Amino acid sequence: MTDNTPRDPQSHPDSEFDLAQLRGLLQGRPARAGLSRRDALRFGGAAAAGLGLAACGVSGAGKHVALSKVKTDAEKFWAKQKKHGHVNFANWPLYIDTSHETLNLFTQATGITVNYKEVIQDDPSWFAKVDPEIRAGQYIGYDIMVITDGFQWSDFVALGEFTPLDQKLMTNFYKNASAKFKSRSFDPGNTYGMPWASGSTGIAWNPKFIREPISSIDDLWNPKYAGHVGMMSDIQEIGNFGLYKIGVAPETSTQADWQKAADALKAQKAAGIVRQYYDQSYINALAKGDTWISMAWSGDIFQQNLSSGSELKFVVPKEGGNIWTDNMTIPKYAQNPVDAMMLMDWYYRPDIAAKLTEAIEYITAVPAVQSIIASDATKATGSSKTTLQEVASSPLVWLTPADYARLHNYVNVTGKAQQTYSSIFEPVVSG
Amino acid sequence: MWLTVFFAMPLIFLLSMSLQTGNVTSGFTVTWHFAEYALGLQSYGPQFLRSLYYGGAATVLCILLSYPTAYWIAFKGGTRKSTYLFLILLPFFVSFVLRTISWQYILADNGIVLGPLKSAGLLPENFRILATTGAVIGGLTYNYLPFMVLPIYVALERIDYRVVEAAHDLYANRFEAFRRVVLPLSLPGVFAGVLLNFVPAASDYVNAQVLGGPNNTMIGNIIQDQYLYNSNYPMGAALSFTLMAFLLIGIFAYAKALGTENVLEAAAA
Numbered sequence: 001m002t003d004n005t006p007r008d009p010q011s012h013p014d015s016e017f018d019l020a021q022l023r024g025l026l027q028g029r030p031a032r033a034g035l036s037r038r039d040a041l042r043f044g045g046a047a048a049a050g051l052g053l054a055a056c057g058v059s060g061a062g063k064h065v066a067l068s069k070v071k072t073d074a075e076k077f078w079a080k081q082k083k084h085g086h087v088n089f090a091n092w093p094l095y096i097d098t099s100h101e102t103l104n105l106f107t108q109a110t111g112i113t114v115n116y117k118e119v120i121q122d123d124p125s126w127f128a129k130v131d132p133e134i135r136a137g138q139y140i141g142y143d144i145m146v147i148t149d150g151f152q153w154s155d156f157v158a159l160g161e162f163t164p165l166d167q168k169l170m171t172n173f174y175k176n177a178s179a180k181f182k183s184r185s186f187d188p189g190n191t192y193g194m195p196w197a198s199g200s201t202g203i204a205w206n207p208k209f210i211r212e213p214i215s216s217i218d219d220l221w222n223p224k225y226a227g228h229v230g231m232m233s234d235i236q237e238i239g240n241f242g243l244y245k246i247g248v249a250p251e252t253s254t255q256a257d258w259q260k261a262a263d264a265l266k267a268q269k270a271a272g273i274v275r276q277y278y279d280q281s282y283i284n285a286l287a288k289g290d291t292w293i294s295m296a297w298s299g300d301i302f303q304q305n306l307s308s309g310s311e312l313k314f315v316v317p318k319e320g321g322n323i324w325t326d327n328m329t330i331p332k333y334a335q336n337p338v339d340a341m342m343l344m345d346w347y348y349r350p351d352i353a354a355k356l357t358e359a360i361e362y363i364t365a366v367p368a369v370q371s372i373i374a375s376d377a378t379k380a381t382g383s384s385k386t387t388l389q390e391v392a393s394s395p396l397v398w399l400t401p402a403d404y405a406r407l408h409n410y411v412n413v414t415g416k417a418q419q420t421y422s423s424i425f426e427p428v429v430s431g
Numbered sequence: 432m433w434l435t436v437f438f439a440m441p442l443i444f445l446l447s448m449s450l451q452t453g454n455v456t457s458g459f460t461v462t463w464h465f466a467e468y469a470l471g472l473q474s475y476g477p478q479f480l481r482s483l484y485y486g487g488a489a490t491v492l493c494i495l496l497s498y499p500t501a502y503w504i505a506f507k508g509g510t511r512k513s514t515y516l517f518l519i520l521l522p523f524f525v526s527f528v529l530r531t532i533s534w535q536y537i538l539a540d541n542g543i544v545l546g547p548l549k550s551a552g553l554l555p556e557n558f559r560i561l562a563t564t565g566a567v568i569g570g571l572t573y574n575y576l577p578f579m580v581l582p583i584y585v586a587l588e589r590i591d592y593r594v595v596e597a598a599h600d601l602y603a604n605r606f607e608a609f610r611r612v613v614l615p616l617s618l619p620g621v622f623a624g625v626l627l628n629f630v631p632a633a634s635d636y637v638n639a640q641v642l643g644g645p646n647n648t649m650i651g652n653i654i655q656d657q658y659l660y661n662s663n664y665p666m667g668a669a670l671s672f673t674l675m676a677f678l679l680i681g682i683f684a685y686a687k688a689l690g691t692e693n694v695l696e697a698a699a700a
Contacts, residue, residue, distance in 0.1 A: 269645050276645055430656050
């Protein structure tokens with residue numbers, strides 16, 4: 001049956017080709033002489049991509065600078081700096097008196113306003129955040145940042161991302177700090193930092209859910225608490241705890257020990273005991289009741305009990321706990337370095353240091369604080385009296401030599417060994 | 432031109448980064464280290480599979496929940512259609528992360544939902560929803576639901592109701608009319624919704640971190656950790672490309688299965 005309506009060949013794919021279409025298919029396009037503009041663009045693009053691929057890279061630390069040169073450069077740098085009247089302070093949560101009285105007194109005394117932000121949750125994420133900015137030559141927005149003595153500290157130093165401190169503006173520090181906190185192995189000559197607070201990592205638990213006393217690291221591996229155990233996500237913290245579980249001291253641990261410790265931690269995860277690996281937010285989980293027992297930092301528990309009336313308990317396990325120091329540092333390209341130095345040195349006045357310690361109950365670098373808190377306790381009344389008495393005599397704040405024997409620093413390795421350590425313990429947290 | 436700058440160049444940079452080796456202190460250099468991809472797949476294979484599974488499960492749940500909703504709004508909404516759509520979109524005024532964290536409080540072990548149930552003795556003391564797979568899939572479903580409702584609604588809205596009436600005239604009952612007329616006409620909308628759901632859900636990194644436990648990490652979390660925690664940029668870049676490849680393969684396979692010849696055409700529909 002034929003009809004006279006014009007047929008569109010494309011709408012009837014199974015009809016026969018007409019002659020014109022067939023001729024077009026067989027002929028092909030005539031070759032053009034030379035490169036067309038599209039081809040040239042394509043080739044150029046591919047070449048640029050290849051060059052781009054090969055040329056990309058991130059530069060490294062450069063040459064190692066001797067400490068004496070750092071000091072002479074610093075003196076030249078500080079001679080040119082002036083006070084500006086404002087300072088931006090980046091710190092961890094739960095690390096200052098909640099009313100900011102210490103900061104307000106500073107503003108009254110010097111006229112410098114302080115912008116205090118609790119933006120640091122753990123060192124690795126803070127480092128990964130500010131390192132690209134400093135590499136690009138940018139001001140990170142903060143003049144003081146508080147960094148723990150761990151891997152990230154050595155990374156910051158190696159990459160030259162700290163501004164060395166002005167030794168002339170550290171009068172209170174050199175007068176009042178104890179010898180133990182001056183010129184430590186990771187910061188000779190106090191070139192880069194002044195201690196903000198020191199603390200210990202141990203085990204905290206909620207007596208509402210756990211009736212029996214906790215004292216051993218094995219309690220974190222107890223299947224009775226499966227699904228309600230909080231561990232920290234910082235690999236230096238859990239690495240040490242893994243080593244305590246297998247009975248090895250971190251200072252003398254070898255790579256084989258790290259592997260065994262990682263296996264113990266993985267067994268803990270595989271058995272469903274761990275609820276989650278937390279950064280600073282472990283305290284929220286503990287307060288809410290999501291975790292019953294958790295790795296914790298000593299002063300956080302005291303502050304949580306004070307602010308919310310909870311009855312959390314803290315202990316350093318008998319197999320060992322971690323001790324660390326958080327240090328105030330000035331990042332490179334800080335815009336208000338002189339104001340930063342003045343604020344840092346302000347916290348080494350014994351009265352201010354005492355106010356800080358009374359609020360956060362962490363270990364202070366100023367030994368005179370203990371008698372100040374004791375006398376404050378005798379003068380106070382009511383609930384604040386009991387609180388101050390607790391701080392004045394707390395074994396977590398005033399450590400004895402026996403305590404120091406039980407507390408260990410993080411495993412101290414740099415470079416290749418640090419990468420090996422990371423690659424052994426990271427799968428525990430991220431897997 | 433803009434496509435080159437804003438799309439191609441970042442991709443090229445990412446590709447170059449995935450072939451580098453080094454660390455933050457000693458710097459990264461291009462060494463054409465293709466083994467990074469193999470290492471990534473080997474170390475994080477389970478997370479890839481888990482992400483595809485969670486994303487797929489969330490997408491399917493979204494379809495099941497949003498198709499009836501979109502159908503009801505399109506056909507029975509009447510004059511109040513825009514109000515209902517606005518209600519669906521209302522949570523988007525709040526940040527994505529905040530909404531997920533609010534679920535953390537709602538589903539807390541002794542919070543407003545589980546607390547009373549546990550005190551009434553209906554649930555064992557140990558029961559929890561948070562830090563389980565279910566919580567993560569639930570969070571993903573909740574967060575991406577509007578992205579499924581809207582495309583399906585648009586596709587259903589475009590159906591001329593006279594077609595359905597014609598089907599009724601041809602002796603189809605209501606179910607037959609739906610199955611043979613409405614459903615095929617709405618499939619482009621479902622496809623667009625799946626695109627908008629599956630791709631972000633599989634690469635999501637917020638839900639697993641906030642609502643999940645240590646065994647629920649998704650590949651998005653791994654990539655985030657590699658960049659923002661370990662400063663291991665080459666691994667992060669390699670994992671990103673691998674994820675992109677997986678998702679593209681998945682999308683094209685799905686398009687083939689649906690019978691759409693041109694993926695872009697269906698997505699634009």
